[in-house]
Amino acid sequence: MFVHSCAPNCWWGVSVFPQFQMEIRTTVDVQKGDILSIPYTYLFNAFGTHKRQELLQEDGEFVCKCNRCLDPTELNSFCSALMCSSCKTGKVLPLDPLDINSNWKCIDCEKLVKSEQIGVQLDDLMSKLEQCETVSDMEKYIVENQGVTIHRNHWLITEAEDVICKDRARSSWNREEKLTLEDREKHIQYCSHFLSVKDIVAPGISLERCKFQFA
Numbered sequence: 001m002f003v004h005s006c007a008p009n010c011w012w013g014v015s016v017f018p019q020f021q022m023e024i025r026t027t028v029d030v031q032k033g034d035i036l037s038i039p040y041t042y043l044f045n046a047f048g049t050h051k052r053q054e055l056l057q058e059d060g061e062f063v064c065k066c067n068r069c070l071d072p073t074e075l076n077s078f079c080s081a082l083m084c085s086s087c088k089t090g091k092v093l094p095l096d097p098l099d100i101n102s103n104w105k106c107i108d109c110e111k112l113v114k115s116e117q118i119g120v121q122l123d124d125l126m127s128k129l130e131q132c133e134t135v136s137d138m139e140k141y142i143v144e145n146q147g148v149t150i151h152r153n154h155w156l157i158t159e160a161e162d163v164i165c166k167d168r169a170r171s172s173w174n175r176e177e178k179l180t181l182e183d184r185e186k187h188i189q190y191c192s193h194f195l196s197v198k199d200i201v202a203p204g205i206s207l208e209r210c211k212f213q214f215a
Ligand SMILES: [Zn+2]
Pocket: 005, 006, 007, 064, 065, 066, 067, 068, 069, 070
């Protein structure tokens, strides 16, 4: 049985009728003796540890202890980090990332933030993203929150970038929208940033990176 990881070195797929054969491929170079890992489900990897643990503990009924989950910085991606409301520049990280009820702390000024407060803030940020209806709503969301309320690599930012880039790519291929040079530059900037975060948490030829590029 393959081990689960939230930053796996393999991905999997199941072929169509009649074979229904499972195929697993490495996404990065692996060495003899390396542990081969896959995500048990595709659905949760885009989220930060807090949300992933919540869903894995609920649906998968296990506490994931992969390298990404054990590390509050998520392998230095900081894709769950909030910005400190006190010192404004410090990153706020969970004291125990495996515990969904853990308190969080700013790594600069050491201000403690209660778990309940983190929950309320995340719910608010998630619902604000869900309320975005257009590309420009999402761009506004990024400007208002990236590096202000949440770290620039936060998973809510990459989720917004994912939607923006797919939408732009689709409408430009369908020639629905004439993109200006400025739009194109912005598009490249979003794509590059999205991929730079996914290079850490979904490295190599992973579904997250490839689906994004070819969508
Ligand atoms: Zn994990």
